[in-house]
Amino acid sequence: MERRYNFNAGPSALPQEVLDHAQSELLSYQQLGMSIMEFSHRSKEYQKIHDGANELLRELLNIPDDYEVLFLQGGASLQFSMIPMNFLSEGQQGNYVITGSWAQKALKEAEKIGNTFIGSSSQADDFRSIPDLGTIKYSDQDAYVHLTSNNTIHGTQWKHFPKNDQSRFIADMSSDILSRSLPVDQFSLIYAGAQKNLGPAGVTVVILKKDMLKNIPDNLPTMLDYRTHVDKKSLYNTPPSFAIYMLSLVLQWTKNNGGIQAIEKLNAEKTNLLYDTIDGSKGFYNGTSEKQSRSSMNVTFRLPGKELEDLFLKEAEEEGFVGLKGHRSVGGCRASLYNAVPIESVHALCDFMHTFHHKHNI
Amino acid sequence: MERRYNFNAGPSALPQEVLDHAQSELLSYQQLGMSIMEFSHRSKEYQKIHDGANELLRELLNIPDDYEVLFLQGGASLQFSMIPMNFLSEGQQGNYVITGSWAQKALKEAEKIGNTFIGSSSQADDFRSIPDLGTIKYSDQDAYVHLTSNNTIHGTQWKHFPKNDQSRFIADMSSDILSRSLPVDQFSLIYAGAQKNLGPAGVTVVILKKDMLKNIPDNLPTMLDYRTHVDKKSLYNTPPSFAIYMLSLVLQWTKNNGGIQAIEKLNAEKTNLLYDTIDGSKGFYNGTSEKQSRSSMNVTFRLPGKELEDLFLKEAEEEGFVGLKGHRSVGGCRASLYNAVPIESVHALCDFMHTFHHKHNI
Ligand SMILES: Cc1ncc(COP(=O)(O)O)c(C=O)c1O
Ligand SMILES: Cc1ncc(COP(=O)(O)O)c(C=O)c1O
Ligand SMILES: [Mg+2]
Ligand SMILES: [Mg+2]
Ligand SMILES: [Mg+2]
Ligand SMILES: [Mg+2]
Structure with missing residues (x-):
């Protein structure tokens, strides 16, 4: 069966090996005569999967012992509310760094619960960049400082994370968790909907410092x-x-493929291929985010004019490329290069972009 | 491959045809070259499934047009809180009918939000019965009246539902939705975690009157x-x-098998087989709930003495029966006979119970 070139922003591509494995035991988990969906969540078989996923994530991300790893429901969107409900006390403020639409939504939920403060914003810039770490404003009243490590819609990503002695940093890492090595100990809480690098939609990972x-x-x-x-x-x-x-299967796959270090290297190769295609197109393809803030996960670009853009998306779809349309709030094009997107898909996309460019050279 | 006799209380048995279908297209939904897990939730393919599930549930349960059908996350447990947050206003009270542990948990969440009232309780009775409809107390201050249609742990079930002109009835139907015909219009809100009759864990159905x-x-x-x-x-x-x-697949399977009417009939057959085995055992097996309150979904029973009960559970497990242990809070035995449990499993269980009885006649 021919698989498609899947560049969806989430839910998104899953590793074929993981799908093969899940398929092979869908009716009989480990030859036990029942689907894993049919096991009690109190059974020893499920418990092993549950604990195994926890341990694997700890191992892959090198999560220190004074952190808890939780598997919740409700998506990152419910975390937007749980965070201020749990941590934003009277007399304090939630400090939000606004680098995109998801950060704005997180802020909006905090405003319902308590006082908030915007420590930095790249809105004036149409969210094309990540602020310089030195320009973020902190305050004694900060209950925490919230940031969005990768801006799925705008195609920007933090390359370094802020660090100081008094702040409790919280990060929405929905769209880049597990894509690169991570200084977990610089954060008090990290959260992510699974549906990009971690698995299918329906589970949300929270990494939480015990204090x-x-x-x-x-x-x-x-x-x-x-x-x-x-x-x-x-x-x-x-x-x-x-x-x-x-x-748990995606985490095992990640480990089998060399862990974070190997994944990070492969992700860089994939990202470079695509940005080189964009940058080498003499302005036919235009990256929308500032170069030093470019995301390694979501590559956003435009073509000269809406007509050409529509044609690009239409022809791409006909060639088996899925998910290249930018988010409906910003338009344009976006290719999401999550961990499970094979480099072959990126080669195919770059080839297609070259061909399209030559055909429509203007 | 041999499938097991699955009597789990939830997550629980799924129809084999549904699992076969899901397996066959796990890597390529409708030959489209992608798993359904890899589709964007904004794609037309997913939208069709989403809308289709909504329409099928409406059709099967005969849900009137002035009701919304929602698919949420967080399980029935999050509904315990959402209901009072949305509907329990200052100066009103949440009226809870307490027929078991789940009702108690629902009440506990409401107490955090506002005033509550216990319109009836079978706790004095160890939750062995459902109250007579006539004994439930109502008040002008009731924001709503909450009940648990089927008590998964205690093995009791409402046979008729209360009805009056002023009350807004809300029901937790987690463990019997879709098992029998339902007067939806007697309720303002119905909710259910999917993991019994509706599908796997991870989605919660809410049926909500628009007013x-x-x-x-x-x-x-x-x-x-x-x-x-x-x-x-x-x-x-x-x-x-x-x-x-x-x-959506489980709903389609339900429809293909004759809809609620046929399912209800088959469920009655299954339930009768098992209760007849219990009642015909001259007290060897003892049903724990009052006869007129017995659940058609969760059949709870005890054996004479803990030793024999443990032996029963051990031998049953060896014979391929899964999930017969009662809830850890009450002990004993429980067989959950949800829609997807084939009648063959019930025959096998009754046979096993007869054999065990004769072997250990005391
Ligand atoms: C960075 C980021 N945060 C939050 C969300 C919302 O996640 P969910 O749909 O799981 O609530 C998304 C979804 O794409 C996202 O990319
Ligand atoms: C009647 C009833 N209500 C609520 C629940 C809790 O559901 P969930 O685990 O989806 O929160 C259960 C779980 O078994 C149940 O049987
Ligand atoms: Mg954004
Ligand atoms: Mg975003
Ligand atoms: Mg109960
Ligand atoms: Mg119960």
Whole structure:
């Protein structure tokens, strides 16, 4: 069967080996005569998957022992609310660095809960860049400082992360977690919807420093209190067990393929191929983000004029390329190069872009 | 491959045809060269599944047009909080009918949000029964009246539902939705985690009367405001797309097998087989719930003495029966006979129970 060139922004490509494996045991997990979807979440078989995913993520990201790893539901969007509900106390402020639409949404949810502050914003720049670390404003009242490590829509990414002694940094890493080595210890909380580098939609990963659990207000809804999920090891209620199973397979695949170091190297190769094609096109293809802020995950670009752009997207689709349309809020084109996108897909895309360029040279 | 006799309480058995179908197209949904997990939730292919599941559920349950059908995350447990957050106003009370542990948990979440009232409780009875409809207390201050249609842990089920002109009834139907015909119009809201009769864990179904949307307080977290999901047709953020795909297959299977009427009839046959085995055992097997309150989904029973019970569970497991252990909070035995449990499994269980009884006649 011919697989397509999948550049979706999320849900997105999964490793073919992972899908093959899941398919082979879909009706009988480990020859046990039941689908993994049919096992109780209290069974020893499921428990092993649940714990295994936790341990693998710790190993791959080198997560220190004073951090908890949680598997939740509700997507990154529910984290936008859980974070201020748990950590934004009276008399404090949530400090948000605004680098794109997702950061804006996170801020909006915090505004409903408490005071907020914008430590930096690249909105004036149409979110084409990541702020210089030195320009971010901090305050004694910061409950935490929230940033979006990779801006899925705008195609920008933090290359370094801020660090100081008093701030608790929180990061939405939905679209670049597991794509590169990560100084976890610079963060108090990291969260990510799984549906880009981690697995299918339906599970959200939270990496949480234990000292964050100390000042959570009492009387939060049980499901929205991080302590519930820490205490019950993400088994307070029925977890999305199949999504966590798929996550465990993707993590195993990542490990089998050399772990973060190897993945990071391959991702750089993929990204360079595509940006070189863009930059070598003499302005036919135009990267939308500033060069030093370019994302290695979501490559955003435009063509000269809407007509040509539409034609590009149409012909690409006919050639088997999926997901190249930019987010409906910004238009243009976007190729998402998540971990599971094979380099062959990127070669094919670059070839197609060369051909299209020559055909429509203007 | 030999499938097991799966009596899990949830996650639980899925129809073999559904698993076969999902397996056959796991790498290439409708020959399109991508897994359904790899499609964007904004693609027309996924949209069709999403809408299709909605329409099928409407058709199967005969849901009136003035109701919304939502697909959410977080399980029934998050609904325990969303309901009072959205509907329990100052000066009102949430009226809870307490028929088991899940009802207690729902009540506990409401207590965090506002005033509550217990309109009836079978706790004194160890939750062995459902209250007579006539004994439930209502009040002018009731924001709503909450009940649990089937008590998964205790093995009891409402045979009829209360009805009056002023009350807004809300029901947790996690463990019996789609098992029998349902007077949807007697309820203002019905909710259910999918992992029993509807599909795998990871999606929660909410059936909501539109007039409930009028008095929701502003400034709720966006993800916890029912209006968000109504407005965006359960696509505000990334939905658990594979779980919803599986739900759509289970609904299609239900329809192919004659719909609710046929399912209800078959369920009654299955239930009768097992209760007859219990009642015909001269007290060797003891049903734990009152006869007129017995659940058609979760059949709870005990054996004389812990030793024999442990032996029963051990030998059953060796014979390929899964999930017969009662909930850890109550002990004993429980066989869950959800829609996807084939009658052959029930025959096999009854045979095993007869044999075990004769071997250990005391
Ligand atoms: C950076 C980022 N944050 C948050 C979200 C929202 O995630 P979810 O749909 O899981 O709520 C997305 C989705 O694409 C994202 O890219
Ligand atoms: C009747 C009932 N309500 C609520 C729940 C909790 O559901 P969830 O795990 O989806 O939160 C269950 C789980 O078994 C249940 O049986
Ligand atoms: Mg953005
Ligand atoms: Mg984004
Ligand atoms: Mg109960
Ligand atoms: Mg129960």
